[in-house]
Amino acid sequence: MEKINVSAIMTVKNGSRYLESSLSSIFSQTYPPQEIVVVNDGSDDDTWEVLEKLRCTAPIPITTVNTEGIGRSKALNLAVNHARHPWLANIDADDKWLPKKLEQQAVAVSLFPEAEVVVTESHIVYGEEAGNLTDEGVFSVTPMGRESFYVRNPINHSSIIFSRNFLEQVGGYDETLVRQVDIDLWIRALKKGYIFYRVDLPLTIKRLHDGQSFEVGNRLGYTFNSFKISLKKLWQLQAPFYYFPVPFVKFFYNNIPRGIRRWLVK
Incomplete structure (x- = not known):
């Protein structure tokens, strides 16, 4: 090596x-x-x-x-x-x-x-x-x-x-x-x-x-920024059109309380 x-x-x-x-x-x-x-x-x-x-x-x-x-x-x-x-x-x-x-x-x-x-x-x-x-x-x-x-x-x-x-x-x-x-x-x-x-x-x-900004009173701002970046990413990477609904689904999912998200993942 x-x-x-x-x-x-x-x-x-x-x-x-x-x-x-x-x-x-x-x-x-x-x-x-x-x-x-x-x-x-x-x-x-x-x-x-x-x-x-x-x-x-x-x-x-x-x-x-x-x-x-x-x-x-x-x-x-x-x-x-x-x-x-x-x-x-x-x-x-x-x-x-x-x-x-x-x-x-x-x-x-x-x-x-x-x-x-x-x-x-x-x-x-x-x-x-x-x-x-x-x-x-x-x-x-x-x-x-x-x-x-x-x-x-x-x-x-x-x-x-x-x-x-x-x-x-x-x-x-x-x-x-x-x-x-x-x-x-x-x-x-x-x-x-x-x-x-x-x-x-x-x-x-x-x-x-819980010390991360995502969870400390700023979840909506963080996830909305992530939503915008995801759309920009798909546009800049010239992704197929059927990928563009994904950021919308993720935005709503990420604003569900963490406990429910962990339950859904399990």
Whole structure:
């Protein structure tokens, strides 16, 4: 397997609740990154104190950047600018990686030298829920083009690694956006003809909790913005016309209380 040098990047705002858990999952990688860059984007809780404490004892070098609150997109671009290595792996401060996550993605890069974006499947947990999650399974990789994005966003932002060249070619994160900056990046990449490669194992843990803006008095605004982005996505990716009712159905579904949605999923 050809070695790739990876910088893990993270932005956090008022995220001390899960910060140690998230960073510990990076420390536990069987194929660890060479560094971690964390941008504290104007937290007014104890995020900075927790971060500095962890930095002093971390087995991987951590670069910390403190801002007064510049917004998610600018914070992500700032993290990228402070990172030193040619591959970048994002992780949100409330998510986790399973131990073989980066290792399996490095294998995928070796098998597909043309790949500049590699993601994984994800587990979804709620709040403190953990369960017996595993990264074991049969390794396989699926290329994903624009048709994979018609119905939903199939990429958990915390699962992605991408080359610095990819980000430069696509233009980085759009600093005019305040929400859902990842799907905007995917759309621009797909329009340029990029293919996303997915490791078909759930190696990333996406955590949903009541501290997220989606659930804290802003659900309607968040889902309406998602609705608009979904319609824009279908238009820009030139999807067949029969996909266009999907955003309407998802908008109504996402405004059902979480408890009912979880019941429906089960």
